[in-house]
Amino acid sequence: MGKHVVCRVDEIDIKMGKLVHVEGRDIAVFNLGDRFAAVSNKCPHEGADLCAGKVFGFPEADGPGCYRVSDRLMVRCPWHGWEFDLETGRSYVDPNRVRVKPFDVSVSDGAGLAEGPYQVETFEVETDGKYVIVEV
Amino acid sequence: MTDTTELVREPQSKPEQKLGLVDCDIHPALSTPGELGPFLPLRWREHVREFGMRSPNPLMGALPYARIGHGMRRDSYPPEGGPPASSLAFMQEQILDPLNIEYGLLHALNAGPSVMNLELGAAVCAAMNDWQIDKWCSKDARLKGGISVPQEDAEASVKEIERWTGDDRFVQLAIVPKSLEPLGRKRYWPIWEAAEAHSLPVGMHSAAYGTHANTGAGWASFYFEEHYSFAHTAQTALISMIFEGVFERFPKLKLVLVEGGFAWLAPLMWRMDREWELRKGEVPMCKRKPSDYVRSNVWLTTQPMEEPTKVKNIAHVLKWLGPDKLMFSTDYPHWDFDHPDRVFKVGLSPEEKQGILRDNAISVYGLN
Numbered sequence: 001m002g003k004h005v006v007c008r009v010d011e012i013d014i015k016m017g018k019l020v021h022v023e024g025r026d027i028a029v030f031n032l033g034d035r036f037a038a039v040s041n042k043c044p045h046e047g048a049d050l051c052a053g054k055v056f057g058f059p060e061a062d063g064p065g066c067y068r069v070s071d072r073l074m075v076r077c078p079w080h081g082w083e084f085d086l087e088t089g090r091s092y093v094d095p096n097r098v099r100v101k102p103f104d105v106s107v108s109d110g111a112g113l114a115e116g117p118y119q120v121e122t123f124e125v126e127t128d129g130k131y132v133i134v135e136v
Numbered sequence: 137m138t139d140t141t142e143l144v145r146e147p148q149s150k151p152e153q154k155l156g157l158v159d160c161d162i163h164p165a166l167s168t169p170g171e172l173g174p175f176l177p178l179r180w181r182e183h184v185r186e187f188g189m190r191s192p193n194p195l196m197g198a199l200p201y202a203r204i205g206h207g208m209r210r211d212s213y214p215p216e217g218g219p220p221a222s223s224l225a226f227m228q229e230q231i232l233d234p235l236n237i238e239y240g241l242l243h244a245l246n247a248g249p250s251v252m253n254l255e256l257g258a259a260v261c262a263a264m265n266d267w268q269i270d271k272w273c274s275k276d277a278r279l280k281g282g283i284s285v286p287q288e289d290a291e292a293s294v295k296e297i298e299r300w301t302g303d304d305r306f307v308q309l310a311i312v313p314k315s316l317e318p319l320g321r322k323r324y325w326p327i328w329e330a331a332e333a334h335s336l337p338v339g340m341h342s343a344a345y346g347t348h349a350n351t352g353a354g355w356a357s358f359y360f361e362e363h364y365s366f367a368h369t370a371q372t373a374l375i376s377m378i379f380e381g382v383f384e385r386f387p388k389l390k391l392v393l394v395e396g397g398f399a400w401l402a403p404l405m406w407r408m409d410r411e412w413e414l415r416k417g418e419v420p421m422c423k424r425k426p427s428d429y430v431r432s433n434v435w436l437t438t439q440p441m442e443e444p445t446k447v448k449n450i451a452h453v454l455k456w457l458g459p460d461k462l463m464f465s466t467d468y469p470h471w472d473f474d475h476p477d478r479v480f481k482v483g484l485s486p487e488e489k490q491g492i493l494r495d496n497a498i499s500v501y502g503l504n
Binding site for chain 2: 045046049053
């Protein structure tokens with residue numbers, strides 16, 4: 001277990017994903033606007049890259065014509081459309097059996113990163129930047 | 137292997153040395169509609185400009201149903217722009233190289249076989265064939281074409297087939313199953329005769345387009361009804377060809393049903409055999425048991441893979457069909473793409489797997 005700096009916050013546009021590699025794992029990191037989320041990148045169905053999927057708000061309906069889009073954000077697989085909750089990693093269709101691994105994500109100032117316990121593997125951290133941290 | 141349906145991803149393992157495979161269904165695309173223009177004679181370019189290309193399908197210029205992701209893998213749009221599978225470089229990067237595809241069989245879907253103006257249809261098919269060679273097969277020897285023919289005009293179809301005699305960049309005919317009449321009828325026999333004579337298997341790819349509605353009761357309401365209609369449309373063609381005696385008359389003809397499913401084939405064989413036993417006098421041109429013709433003349437591609445809730449049920453289906461009937465296909469770049477490493481969720485012997493992924497197609501198409 002460790003905290004890994006994976007990219008600058010401005011490297012991922014809002015509602016977009018980015019593939020990062022941490023400790024031999026492929027992880028899809030998403031910018032949700034007010035926060036970030038990360039799940040294992042390969043779709044468990046047929047192995048597509050979830051980082052290329054579409055991020056969307058989960059629609060809920062109480063009845064015909066009465067619906068709202070919730071804060072719960074999902075990613076839709078770019079191939080067959082399997083949808084995964086970005087907080088829990090569980091699929092909408094088969095939440096108990098078909099799921100991806102979620103990872104804790106946080107954002108940190110570059111200045112605070114110099115002291116650790118962060119592991120910076122691939123690039124220099126500038127003290128005035130903001131960075132995405134994934135816990136693996 | 138495992139018979140559980142647990143699909144939680146294990147940590148990544150090192151990819152093994154991959155076996156070369158044959159992908160029996162890749163859809164190359166025009167970068168722009170105008171890209172076909174240079175391959176059409178001036179007379180038909182002018183015709184298309186003034187009158188368009190009328191087909192019997194509703195909603196000209198659009199598919200009748202909204203499809204998931206416009207029908208495309210969301211990650212298949214080439215970085216340089218243009219529609220999915222319109223860039224050879226990106227197709228190589230995305231599937232031909234990483235999946236170690238030894239041969240990729242093209243199905244260049246187009247309106248040629250079903251436009252209402254038959255002569256225009258013949259010109260469009262010919263143009264699509266020239267385009268397949270120019271843009272794809274001549275640039276990457278792994279890609280093999282399918283000769284598109286204006287199938288409602290058998291004479292013109294034979295002419296188009298003969299235009300490519302001896303060109304091994306084409307390995308099959310591309311036939312649309314929603315034909316004007318059931319495909320066993322005699323109006324199509326000159327095409328089957330030419331296919332047999334030139335050793336070209338008939339690749340019958342399911343298609344939204346055709347000369348009829350997608351069900352026997354007319355147009356279905358939803359895309360998923362259309363998706364399943366591919367299966368009964370393929371069955372209609374197969375049943376017709378068997379009982380009209382096509383395989384009796386052309387015993388070396390090979391029929392490949394592409395993207396129509398396969399789990400239905402065994403029950404269909406049981407039923408055809410039983411009914412044939414009861415009253416074969418009605419169809420004297422069908423001399424052998426219907427399932428015999430399936431065994432000797434018919435193959436199917438795997439995509440979209442049948443996915444029963446209990447994955448082990450697929451093992452029964454494979455047993456009923458026999459190990460040599462199925463050939464792997466991805467359907468790239470369409471949304472229901474199948475990945476060779478992930479599509480078989482039931483245990484296959486190494487021989488079965490190699491047969492489905494590669495050897496069956498090598499043998500059926502005479503590749504290598």
